[in-house]
Amino acid sequence: xxxxxxxxxxxxxxxxxxxxxxxxxxxxxxxxxxxxxxxxxxxxxxxxxxxxxxxxxxxxxxxxxxxxxxxxxxxxxxxxxxxxxxxxxxxxxxxxxxxxxxxxxxxxxxxxxxxxxxxxxxxxxxxxxxxxxxxxxxxxxxxxxxxxxxxxxxxxxxxxxxxxxxxxxxxxxxxxxxxxxxxxxxxxxxxxxxxxxxxxxxxxxxxxxxxxxxxxxxxxxxxxxxxxxxxxxxxxxxxxxxxxxxxxxxxxxxxxxxx
Amino acid sequence: xxxxxxxxxxxxxxxxxxxxxxxxxxxxxxxxxxxxxxxxxxxxxxxxxxxxxxxxxxxxxxxxxxxxxxxxxxxxxxxxxxxxxxxxxxxxxxxxxxxxxxxxxxxxxxxxxxxxxxxxxxxxxxxxxxxxxxxxxxxxxxxxxxxxxxxxxxxxxxxxxxxxxxxxxxxxxxxxxxxxxxxxxxxxxxxxxxxxxxxxxxxxxxxxxxxxxxxxxxxxxxxxxxxxxxxxxxxxxxxxxxxxxxxxxxxxxxxxxxxxxxxxxxxxxxxxxxxxxxxxxxxxxxxxxxxxxxxxxxxxxxxxxxxxxxxxxxxxxxxxxxxxxxxxxxxxxxxxxxxxxxxxxxxxxxxxxxxxxxxxxxxxxxxxxxxxxxxxxxxxxxxxxxxxxxxxxxxxxxxxxxxxxxxxxxxxxxxxxxxxxxxxxxxxxxxxxxxxxxxxxxxxxxxxxxxx
Numbered sequence: 034x035x036x037x038x039x040x041x042x043x044x045x046x047x048x049x050x051x052x053x054x055x056x057x058x059x060x061x062x063x064x065x066x067x068x069x070x071x072x073x074x075x076x077x078x079x080x081x082x083x084x085x086x087x088x089x090x091x092x093x094x095x096x097x098x099x100x101x102x103x104x105x106x107x108x109x110x111x112x113x114x115x116x117x118x119x120x121x122x123x124x125x126x127x128x129x130x131x132x133x134x135x136x137x138x139x140x141x142x143x144x145x146x147x148x149x150x151x152x153x154x155x156x157x158x159x160x161x162x163x164x165x166x167x168x169x170x171x172x173x174x175x176x177x178x179x180x181x182x183x184x185x186x187x188x189x190x191x192x193x194x195x196x197x198x199x200x201x202x203x204x205x206x207x208x209x210x211x212x213x214x215x216x217x218x219x220x221x222x223x224x225x226x227x228x229x230x231x232x233x234x235x236x237x238x239x240x241x242x243x244x245x246x247x248x249x250x251x252x253x254x255x256x257x258x259x260x261x262x263x264x265x266x267x268x269x270x271x272x273x274x275x276x277x278x279x280x281x282x283x284x285x286x287x288x289x290x291x292x
Numbered sequence: 293x294x295x296x297x298x299x300x301x302x303x304x305x306x307x308x309x310x311x312x313x314x315x316x317x318x319x320x321x322x323x324x325x326x327x328x329x330x331x332x333x334x335x336x337x338x339x340x341x342x343x344x345x346x347x348x349x350x351x352x353x354x355x356x357x358x359x360x361x362x363x364x365x366x367x368x369x370x371x372x373x374x375x376x377x378x379x380x381x382x383x384x385x386x387x388x389x390x391x392x393x394x395x396x397x398x399x400x401x402x403x404x405x406x407x408x409x410x411x412x413x414x415x416x417x418x419x420x421x422x423x424x425x426x427x428x429x430x431x432x433x434x435x436x437x438x439x440x441x442x443x444x445x446x447x448x449x450x451x452x453x454x455x456x457x458x459x460x461x462x463x464x465x466x467x468x469x470x471x472x473x474x475x476x477x478x479x480x481x482x483x484x485x486x487x488x489x490x491x492x493x494x495x496x497x498x499x500x501x502x503x504x505x506x507x508x509x510x511x512x513x514x515x516x517x518x519x520x521x522x523x524x525x526x527x528x529x530x531x532x533x534x535x536x537x538x539x540x541x542x543x544x545x546x547x548x549x550x551x552x553x554x555x556x557x558x559x560x561x562x563x564x565x566x567x568x569x570x571x572x573x574x575x576x577x578x579x580x581x582x583x584x585x586x587x588x589x590x591x592x593x594x595x596x597x598x599x600x601x602x603x604x605x606x607x608x609x610x611x612x613x614x615x616x617x618x619x620x621x622x623x624x625x626x627x628x629x630x631x632x633x634x635x636x637x638x639x640x641x642x643x644x645x646x647x648x649x650x651x652x653x654x655x656x657x658x659x660x661x662x663x664x665x666x667x668x669x670x671x672x673x674x675x676x677x678x679x680x681x682x683x684x685x686x687x688x689x690x691x692x693x694x695x696x697x698x699x700x701x702x703x704x705x706x707x708x709x710x711x712x713x714x715x716x717x718x719x720x721x722x723x724x725x726x727x728x729x730x731x732x733x734x735x736x737x738x739x740x741x742x743x744x
Contacts, residue, residue, distance in 0.1 A: 054393060090478045108480075116478045123472045127332065128528045137468055141479045146461050173526035189475075 040104025043068050043113075043197045043228040044089065049098035051081070051088045058084045060252045062098070066245065069226050071219055073233040073243035073259075077272050080250045082232040083119065086199050090116055102197065112141070115195035117186050119202050125175050131185045132157050132170040138192035160188035165214050180211030187218060198222060200231045204238070216242060239263060301548040309551045312437055315445040316504050316543035316562065320513065322452045323501065324539025325459055326493045327514035328521070328532050332470035333490060337397060338385060340511040341404045342491075343498045345381025347411025347507060349373035350432050355418045364418075364426065367444070371499050374432075378495055381407050435506030435559030437547055444503060451496050458493060459532065466490065467528060504543075505559035513539065516566040523577025538573075542566035594645065601642045602651060602670035603677060604631045605662055620667045622659035679714045 038045035046064040050057060059081040066072050074082045087093045089100040091107050102110035115138070135157035136149050143149065161167045164184045169177060174185065183203060190198055203215055219229055219242070233239065239246065239259065246262040248254040248271040255267040297306075304310045330339050353373025358364035381403050388399040419426045431439070459466070468476045469486045477483045494514070501510045521534035546562030575583050608623050608631060629639050643660065646652040651666030662670055 087474075092474050092477055111478070111480050114478070116475060118472065118474055122474060124334075127471050128522065128526050128531050129467070129471065130527070133467075133528075134471070137472070137475070140464055140468060140481075143464075145465070148464060175526075 037063075038065060038101060038104075040101075041068065042066060042101075043103055044230060045101045045104070046085075046089065047099050047101070049085075049088060049100060050096045051084055051093065052096045057096070058251065059088065062249075062253055064247060064253055064256060066228060066230060066247075068228055069223065070228055070245035071223050071243045072228070072230045072245040072247060073239055074230065074247045074249055075233050075236065075239055075271070076249035076254075080271075082249055083201050085249065086116075086201055086230070086232060090114070090199060113196040115190035115193040115198050117190045117198065117200040117203055120179065120183050120186065120205065122201075125177075125182055127174065129174060130170065131161060131166070131172050131174055131177060131181075131188075134174060134185050135160055135170075135188045135192060138189040141193070156192050157188070160191040161185070163191065164188050164218060165210075178208070180207040183207050183211055184214060187215060191218075196227055198227065198229045198231075200229065202232050202234060204233060204235060236268070298548065298552055301551050302544070306551070309547070311442065311445050312440045312551070313544055313547045315440050315448050316437060316547045316558070317540040318445075318448045318452045318543075319497070319501055319504055320517070320539030320541070320543030320562070320566075321536045322448070322455045322539070323497050323510070323513040324517035324521070324535035324537070325455055325532055326490075326497050327516075327539070328518040328528075328535045329459075329466050329470055329490055330494055331515055331518045333487075335490075336511070336515050337400045337404075338382060338491075339494050339498065339514050341385050341400045341407075342378045342382050342495060343502075343507045343510045344404045344411075345384075345407035346374035346378040346499065346502060347408055347432065348414050349375065349377030349411075350429060350502075351411060351414030351418050352377070354426055354429060355414075355421060358418075358421060365428070367503075370429075370432075371502070374502060375495060375499050377407065377411075378498065379491075382491060382495075431506075432502045433506050433508060434557050435502070435504055435509065437504050437550065437558030440503065444500075448500050448504075451500050455493055455497070458489065462486070462489065505562055506557075509559040509563045512563040512566060513542070516563070516570050517542065520566070520570040520573040520577075523573040523580045526579050538566070538569050542569060597638075597642050598646060598649070598651070599673045600632060601628075601639075601646055602662070602666060603674045604628055605652070605660070606667075606670035606674045607631065609662075618671075620662050620664075622655045622657065622661040624659050628660065676711055679711065683714055 035047060038047055042065045044064070044066040046062050049059055049062040049064075051059040062085065074085065076082055084093065088095050089107065100107060102113060107114070132154060136153050138160075139149065139153040139156060143153065158167060158170055161170050161184075164187055166177075166181055166184050166188075169181060174182060177185065187200075187203065190200075204212055207215070219231070222229055231243065233242070240263055243259050245257070246259045247256040248262065248267050250271050250273070254271045255262045300306050301309050301313065304313055327339075330336055350370050350373055353370050354364045356373075357366060357369050362369070385396075385399045385403045388394055388402070389396060392399075394402075415426070415429055418429070428436070465476075465481060465486055466489075468479075468481060469483060469490070473483050476486070497514065498507070498510050501513060505513055517539040518531065518535040520538050521531045524534055525531050542562055542565040545565040547558050549565070550556045550558040550561040573581065575581055578584055605623065605628060606618075608627055609618055609621065612623070613619060613621070625639070625643075628634075629636065634642070643652060643654075646666065647654065650663055651669060653661050653663050655661055
């Protein structure tokens, strides 16, 4: 056990480097996410935000370093984690209904060869109800709007009943109602003491949505409570020359601590 | 060639074709089942690379068996050879994908053509070997359906049973693999092994299908049935069942037809049968077919036209009367036509339609009058339109002068539930914004059910 990454942290990343085709995408990432936070991972395009999540979930190989879930490897702690991939990562033309997709969250507990029964369907339906689209349970997934598809993915994570939620851009291109539904859900998970780690792209909403912040640009520029981390200086460092929207950020900065 | 003979063959009454017809139908059912997953996993081309890569194995196996003193054309030996190089081809595709930056299609294209070329060259070489005749080996390229014997049939039947059993047992695992492999992997499912199982099934179907349809056409047998099935259903279970059935029917039809014309290669006719079913499904398929979609569109247009006609009539009544409640008086056709700039033909068609639905009556004077149910319906439609307008002004910030046009596009889709929500949202009792029109309070609206 490394002293700088004690096991009470739901996610501790040590010296993580990831490279695609020998080109590094993440360098020496050091990170401790405290329990019970709504943590946002923010950074410019190509900063390696999704890569960080995927490397922690062992979806892509690490070049070096490790990611620990409560002090143990991901493989030992799988049951504690729910993953919400980017919406575009799957083919929504697939011949299944919203309920079928949500029920996929129960497969692990169900185990090999067993088919889902009423109990799993009920669980899936309740998750859909909770996120406000229970009436769309029987719809084929291509007939859902983008926001509704995103909610289906969230419902799938909900039925897993995890301790830590990894979400990859859940707010990307969703309608206002969905954004509200997601935020409501995040806050609820938060009050239950669960930890949420969310890749996010919209600087204007960072301080309202998240109480913990990781600023990422191939390496961790800064991480800590949003009120301390979300500063003009840190953003300059993260976005460098790419930050042409300083005015937007100034506006966003004003909102710090208002939520 | 007579129809009786064809129908006898189709009904399996011809002893010498019965085995072949049944065998290929079973093969089709298996291919349809496995092909569904191959298609959904988006690996169709990998299946193609696999089948082409079997050819060198056949040649090499023949040469080896001849050299060792066995019968060179022993089928199990040839098929084992085919399996080995087929799988080697797939591995090579995966290796190219992993180690270079080449895209999948390039990797598969290279492997497919190189292995096939190699196979053709090897077949030519073994033909020159002394001792045994290699004639007929090229039957694996286009298929040699008629040569099927009892043991081949048994092999196909076994593969069908295994495939069905595996599909039923692993339905949820394979579905998850095809839909969202990354998620499956985070859940601890062995994605690599599931892929291997799927590829093993594809290999089994390909290899036993080599004789029947040949290595060039087997991919069509794998892919056409599931794509055709997809037009009929949005549910995976049904898709698997339909795909299997379509595969079986194509095999049965194809072999029956080719059995009667001995110069027609069975593989080709099977694929053409499958393609015919595909074409039929593409046009008529109830879930995603072209025609049903067009008809749904026409139905919507019809509904929109009807609603416009009724609303226009109602608005004219409002404009021409000062007193409330509104009286249902006859109005001249010309006035109606000018109201929405309809052409004479368009309006005549709409009126014909509305009369057939008993919404509008023609007066002896030539004027039009709403029927009792038409009046209620017109009032309901007009009210919905205005509620939507008001909603747009209030929440979407659309200028009152533009709102009519925007409201026009959406109002036809408003269901009872949404209208109810709109009413609640807008709280009609204390209006805060001016609507460009009047909105009747609900009590005055007759409670007629919408007919559309």
